[in-house]
Amino acid sequence: MKQEVKPVHSMSSRREKNLDLIRPKRLRFPEDERENEWLGILLDAYYLGDKCVFEGISKRIKRGEQLACKKGCSSCCSTHSTIPAYPLEIIGIYWYTDTKIKGETRVRLAQNLISYNQLNQCPFLIGGACSIHPMRPLACRFFNVFNSPCAPGEDPFYSRRKDVLTPNEQEKQKALSKYLHFHGIRGKKAVKVALKTDILNNYVKNLREIDWKNLGIRLNLRLI
Numbered sequence: 001m002k003q004e005v006k007p008v009h010s011m012s013s014r015r016e017k018n019l020d021l022i023r024p025k026r027l028r029f030p031e032d033e034r035e036n037e038w039l040g041i042l043l044d045a046y047y048l049g050d051k052c053v054f055e056g057i058s059k060r061i062k063r064g065e066q067l068a069c070k071k072g073c074s075s076c077c078s079t080h081s082t083i084p085a086y087p088l089e090i091i092g093i094y095w096y097t098d099t100k101i102k103g104e105t106r107v108r109l110a111q112n113l114i115s116y117n118q119l120n121q122c123p124f125l126i127g128g129a130c131s132i133h134p135m136r137p138l139a140c141r142f143f144n145v146f147n148s149p150c151a152p153g154e155d156p157f158y159s160r161r162k163d164v165l166t167p168n169e170q171e172k173q174k175a176l177s178k179y180l181h182f183h184g185i186r187g188k189k190a191v192k193v194a195l196k197t198d199i200l201n202n203y204v205k206n207l208r209e210i211d212w213k214n215l216g217i218r219l220n221l222r223l224i
């Protein structure tokens with residue numbers, strides 16, 4: 001069913017941002033990528049998204065601005081109640097939580113997922129950090145704030161729009177076009193039309209409203 005959620009640019013943020021800006025690298029999970037073709041597509045999209053963000057942030061830093069996002073800063077993961085997530089991203093989150101998250105984090109994440117609808121924050125936020133950092137959706141990657149950190153409950157997209165990064169639209173679309181490949185839309189012309197008509201919006205869900213209970217139960221049953 002089609003869900004009405006905010007477009008990627010107005011999405012929630014957060015995560016382990018390094019204080020020093022590090023040029024992004026494409027993540028690699030060679031064995032898993034061999035078994036799961038979709039994973040390579042997703043990692044390509046995340047790389048393109050990270051590159052777009054890196055270039056946008058670098059430009060503003062060169063102009064003398066300071067990136068406010070940093071490790072341990074995560075109020076955005078509670079404040080934002082709408083976090084757009086595309087099907088491929090949701091598959092990536094299922095895969096990553098089930099196969100890569102271990103030990104205490106897995107136990108705590110399982111609890112969060114089972115009670116996801118009673119939480120006042122994203123269920124993947126654990127101890128002030130994103131537990132699915134390598135698999136966080138593009139929306140989380142794209143949301144970056146300059147000059148001062150968000151106050152509790154503040155969404156700078158509305159309170160100080162000029163402090164929020166606006167990712168380069170063309171670069172952003174390059175990342176999104178990977179998701180179109182996953183949905184079988186390939187070829188320059190078809191991708192162009194699909195991006196123009198925002199076909200992907202038909203598939204997007206709100207991460208905070210997805211029923212995560214079964215995943216939580218699965219993590220509990222398969223402790224690793």
Ligand code: SF4
Binds near residue numbers: 068069070074077145
């Ligand atoms: S500054 Fe705001 S958007 Fe950036 S990590 Fe902190 S709370 Fe999130």
Ligand code: SF4
Binds near residue numbers: 014015125130132137
């Ligand atoms: S997935 Fe959740 S915890 Fe992770 S960065 Fe996005 S909002 Fe924050």
